[in-house]
Amino acid sequence: MPQKQVNVLIVDDRPENLLAMSSTLQSPEYRIVTAGSGEEALRRVLQEEFALILMDVQMPGLNGFETVQMIKSRERSRHIPVIFVTALSHAPEHIMRGYEAGAIDFIFKPLQPAALQHKVEQFVKMYLDRMQLEEQKELISERTAALEKAHLQLLQTTQELRRAEAMARVIGETAVNTFLTVDHQGAILAANPAVERMFGFKPEELHGLPVWRLLPDTEPLFGGETGGIAEAELGVTTEKAAVRRDLSIFPAELQIGVARIGEQSIYVCSVHDITERKLQYMRLERAVEKRTQELREANLQLSREMTERSRISEELQTSYDRINCIIESITDAFYALDFEWNVLYMNGSGEKRLGVSLTEALGKSMLNFIPLEKEYCYALISKAIREKRAVQEEFYSLVTSSWIEARVFPWPQGVTLYIQDTTERRQMEKRIRDSQERFYKIFKASPSLMAIQSLVDQSYLDVNESWLRHSGYSIRELLSGKADLNITIEPSEQGPHVASYGFGDAVTDVKISYSTRSGEVRTGLLSTEIIESPDDPCVLTVITDITDRVELEREIARLDRLHMIGEMAAGIAHEIRNPMTTVRGFLQLMRTNKNTPPEEIIDVMVEELNRANGIITEFLALAKNKTTDRKRNSLNEIIEAIHPLIQAEAILSGKSLKLDLKPCPDLQLDEKEIRQMILNLALNGLEAMEQGGSLGIATSRDGAEVVLEISDEGGGMEPEVQDKLGTPFFTTKEQGTGLGLAVCFSIASRHQARLTWQTGTEGTVFTVRFAAGK
Numbered sequence: 001m002p003q004k005q006v007n008v009l010i011v012d013d014r015p016e017n018l019l020a021m022s023s024t025l026q027s028p029e030y031r032i033v034t035a036g037s038g039e040e041a042l043r044r045v046l047q048e049e050f051a052l053i054l055m056d057v058q059m060p061g062l063n064g065f066e067t068v069q070m071i072k073s074r075e076r077s078r079h080i081p082v083i084f085v086t087a088l089s090h091a092p093e094h095i096m097r098g099y100e101a102g103a104i105d106f107i108f109k110p111l112q113p114a115a116l117q118h119k120v121e122q123f124v125k126m127y128l129d130r131m132q133l134e135e136q137k138e139l140i141s142e143r144t145a146a147l148e149k150a151h152l153q154l155l156q157t158t159q160e161l162r163r164a165e166a167m168a169r170v171i172g173e174t175a176v177n178t179f180l181t182v183d184h185q186g187a188i189l190a191a192n193p194a195v196e197r198m199f200g201f202k203p204e205e206l207h208g209l210p211v212w213r214l215l216p217d218t219e220p221l222f223g224g225e226t227g228g229i230a231e232a233e234l235g236v237t238t239e240k241a242a243v244r245r246d247l248s249i250f251p252a253e254l255q256i257g258v259a260r261i262g263e264q265s266i267y268v269c270s271v272h273d274i275t276e277r278k279l280q281y282m283r284l285e286r287a288v289e290k291r292t293q294e295l296r297e298a299n300l301q302l303s304r305e306m307t308e309r310s311r312i313s314e315e316l317q318t319s320y321d322r323i324n325c326i327i328e329s330i331t332d333a334f335y336a337l338d339f340e341w342n343v344l345y346m347n348g349s350g351e352k353r354l355g356v357s358l359t360e361a362l363g364k365s366m367l368n369f370i371p372l373e374k375e376y377c378y379a380l381i382s383k384a385i386r387e388k389r390a391v392q393e394e395f396y397s398l399v400t401s402s403w404i405e406a407r408v409f410p411w412p413q414g415v416t417l418y419i420q421d422t423t424e425r426r427q428m429e430k431r432i433r434d435s436q437e438r439f440y441k442i443f444k445a446s447p448s449l450m451a452i453q454s455l456v457d458q459s460y461l462d463v464n465e466s467w468l469r470h471s472g473y474s475i476r477e478l479l480s481g482k483a484d485l486n487i488t489i490e491p492s493e494q495g496p497h498v499a500s501y502g503f504g505d506a507v508t509d510v511k512i513s514y515s516t517r518s519g520e521v522r523t524g525l526l527s528t529e530i531i532e533s534p535d536d537p538c539v540l541t542v543i544t545d546i547t548d549r550v551e552l553e554r555e556i557a558r559l560d561r562l563h564m565i566g567e568m569a570a571g572i573a574h575e576i577r578n579p580m581t582t583v584r585g586f587l588q589l590m591r592t593n594k595n596t597p598p599e600e601i602i603d604v605m606v607e608e609l610n611r612a613n614g615i616i617t618e619f620l621a622l623a624k625n626k627t628t629d630r631k632r633n634s635l636n637e638i639i640e641a642i643h644p645l646i647q648a649e650a651i652l653s654g655k656s657l658k659l660d661l662k663p664c665p666d667l668q669l670d671e672k673e674i675r676q677m678i679l680n681l682a683l684n685g686l687e688a689m690e691q692g693g694s695l696g697i698a699t700s701r702d703g704a705e706v707v708l709e710i711s712d713e714g715g716g717m718e719p720e721v722q723d724k725l726g727t728p729f730f731t732t733k734e735q736g737t738g739l740g741l742a743v744c745f746s747i748a749s750r751h752q753a754r755l756t757w758q759t760g761t762e763g764t765v766f767t768v769r770f771a772a773g774k
Contacts (some may be wrong), residue, residue, distance in 0.1 A: 004123050005031040007048055010043040011067070012056040012085070021054060021085070024113045025120055038062030042070060045077045051127035052120060054107075059099070065101040072102035081123050081574055143602065151587065152611050153218040154580065157613065178271040184264070186210045186222035192664065198273055200245030209270060215240050215254060218269075229267060234258055242271060250275050286543075292508065292527065298442050299529045299540055305435040306533060312428060333419035341365050341381060344414065353419060366417075377406070384408035384415055394422060417498045449524065449543035451478075454536055455504055462539060470545055472517030485514040487526065504539055506530055519758070522547040554723075583609060630751070633669040635706060635770070636661040636701055642675055646682045646695070654691035660698035667770050669751065677747045680740040681710045681766050688714030688764065706772050711765040722759065 008030050010021050014109045018034045025032055033048065035041040038059055044050075053071070057064035064084055084098045087109040093105055178198045179188040188211055191203040197749050199214055212219035217240045226354060234256055242252040253272040258265050333350035337343060343361040351357050354369045361369060370377060384391040392407045403426055443450055449467040453460055460478040466477060473483040490511045505528065512526045524543040532537040536666040583605045639661060650657045678697070685695045689712050696711040717725075721732060725741055748755040754769045 005029060006033050006051040006127060007033055008120065008124070009033045009035060009037045009041065009044055009050045009053045011038065011053065011059075011064070013037060013059040014056075017056065017085075019142055021111070021116070024111070024116055030120075030124070038064070038067035038070075041067055043076075045071055045080070049081050050077075052123045053082045054085050054120075055082050055103070057084055064746065065097060068098075068101040068103060077455065081126075083113070083119065083123070085109065136416075146602075146606070147232055147587075147590075150583070150605065153609060153613060154583065157580070176272075180206075180211060180214070180220075180269040180271065182211045182267045182269055184222070184267070186218070188640045189266070198244075198271065199242070213243070215242055215252075215269070215271070217241060218254070219290045221256075227549050229256060229258070239274070241412075242273075251278055265369070288509070295527070295542060296529070298439070299531070302439050302540075303438065303531050305432075306531065307420055309432055309435075310533060310535065311431070316425075331418075335366060335417040335419070336414065337366055337381070337417060338414035339385065341367060341414075350419070380406055381408055381415055381417070384410050446542075449541075449545060450530070451541045453503075453539050453541060455530070455539050466545075467543075470516065470522065470543075471514075472520075477517075483517070485516075487512050487514045489526075490523070504528075504530065507545075511546075512543070521548050629672075630668040630670045632666045633671050633674075635664055635669065635674070635708060638669070638671055638674050639678060639697060639699070642679060646686075646697075649683065650686055650695060651687055655686055655689055656694045661694065662700045664696075664699050664701055665772050667706060667772070669770075672749070673747045677744045677768070678708075678710070681742050684740065685710055685712035685714070685764070685766075688712050690714075702769070703771070704772050707767055708768040708770070711763060713763040715755075716759040716761050716764055722757070725757070 006029060008025060010018055010025075010032060011034075012018050012021070013036055015036070018036070022032045022034060033044055033050070035044050038061055041053070041055070042062075045053075053068075055064045055068055059067075061340045063069075064086070068082050068084075071080065071082070078393065082103045084103045086098075087096075098106060105119065112553045120212050151586075175192060175194055178195045179192045180188055180195070182188055188206045188209050191201075193203065194630045195206065196202050201214075204437045206214075210219070211222070221233055237253055237255045240252055240254045241249050243249055251274050253274050255270045255272075257268045258269070259268065260266075302496055326406075330347070331349050333353040334345075334347040335343060335350050336345035342363055343366050346354070346361065349363075354361065354366075356369060367378065376530050380391055380393055388410050390407065390409045392405065394403065394405045396402075397404045401422045402421050405418075405422045407420075409416045409418075443462075444464050446464060447466055449464070449470050451460060451463040451467050459481055460483070463475065463478055468478075471478075471483065471485060477483045490513055508527045510526045511523065513523055515521055522545060524545045524547070527544075529539055529540045529542075587605075639659065643657070643659065647657050682695060682697065689695070693713040695713075696709070698709045698711075700707050700709075745755055748768055753772060755766065756767045756769075757764060759765075
């Protein structure tokens, strides 16, 4: 690399002198700057750095002595050497004044070019040496600070490793699961205290015994000629039969991990007793079977009651038609009255009710024959005449000691009065109401989603509260036909007798998926029953929502994988000690030799420390019990702070970034962790898109939650990829570590937030919901 030119300032009021000295000193190593006066020289010194100043003594305005005194009075220019160039006498007092002003030498005119060149060359060399010493001093300071920082990081890492080892030892001693350390031939080397509670053996009694004494199915795993377990068997959770000391057998889950020490492989077997879980599954199956039987019985009872109700309705309708067609044949009392309430006509039932014949009552006021109900009938008939409309009332008759229904119809000559004994009907309606109430309580109180639909047009007739709560639709939307749950059978759950499902098919406990009003896809067990009815046959649909159970099973599986990562971290910590040993050796050698090591050695040490620190940081980010420094922060301000970084990354890859930040309340956030989560999700979105795609980051307030959405315009994710999202070490990238999303899930969990996603052919949206009150 060419050396930077050194600035040399020549000050003289005569242009020919400036030209002569500039020509003499012309060199690719110098940059000659000239000044025609002392004032101009002062301005040049303020603007630039000079290695040497050649100063004429006699100048108009500020002379050379005064100019040098002002240059030396400033801290920034005090160190610049000055050589006076003069044609004055060599008088000692003249030279002494120059030295007092700050000069370091004199050159007398006429000039000797060779002498001038040699003097300038020596002063420039002194300047360059001084600059090189300052650079070396600064470099030594920087390297010393870097070494001190690396030493501090090494101490912190060592302390963290010791803490991790202590925690691992405590976990092993207090864990409920049994941990067996086994060599490559299957011999047990060590066991934690839980083995005595689970198998009945003390840990020391198992030393040297084959692991298949406790887990018979593991003997083939160690049966190879070279010993050891195939890679495909490692890290996989399998169900095995375990044998206690008393030879009793119980179900257990087995997971095997490996740690390699040099050329030797040591295996760690984690054994979890699942006896209680098996019993819970059996109890759950029995409860489901019992509940299903109860629903079937309730459906049968409902069908009977609805059939009875239909029969009664038919009889009542027939009775009403008979009254309108043949009045005389009805059993109800019928009276025709004029406006003075005189009897014009009454049928046989009317005669029987009043206890008089039509001949006796004709032309007389009806009120004379009903003294006990005179006031009530007067009010009822008066109302019909006054309002000129039909009036109907039901009341208890003191004449016949029964419930009757009185209906008054005005007509041009007066009114007609129908009296019907409703005692029997009221008793029947009470029975119907009781039946309906029993069904209503079963229907409404059921935690399962229950709906009654018409078998003719598939319209909803009624749904319970659980159906509305889970689906998100209102009763009006369901009854108007604007709701569709898109019920589909899960392919993995289709049995030999349920190849497909059509509306009206009777099925029991078929695993299905259905969509809510918000687009959420949930999982349930579908059972249907046909309710036969002559007028409108119906289908009773019952869905037992098992979404939470399915999610819980997935979460348990994910937590099991995180547990496996904890065990792998112990092995990785062993590998980290190797670069630490190298760095420590270099540091000890430096302390002994008292010499600065070559730059390549320091670079190697820094690279090794950075690599080890990066691995540790990634693993610590997954820890659920990691301490977070949460403070009141604005989510929008954090996004705006890292916006330039994401924008630069988007531009470099030919993509764009859009922000839509709406006002949101401050949250309790760890700013560094939230930055990391947003960067991880944003970079994943950028990498998922082709050139020209747009990445969106939006915030909003949704009720009691603050919502962060990061969307891309990529091709979406396959279902098998979605099932493994958040699983450590699972990645679809060639250079990915598989820890990015796992860290995001861990950060969201520590902030009591929910991280979800929606994906399709038009892109993917990751949503993080924070509780606004936390």
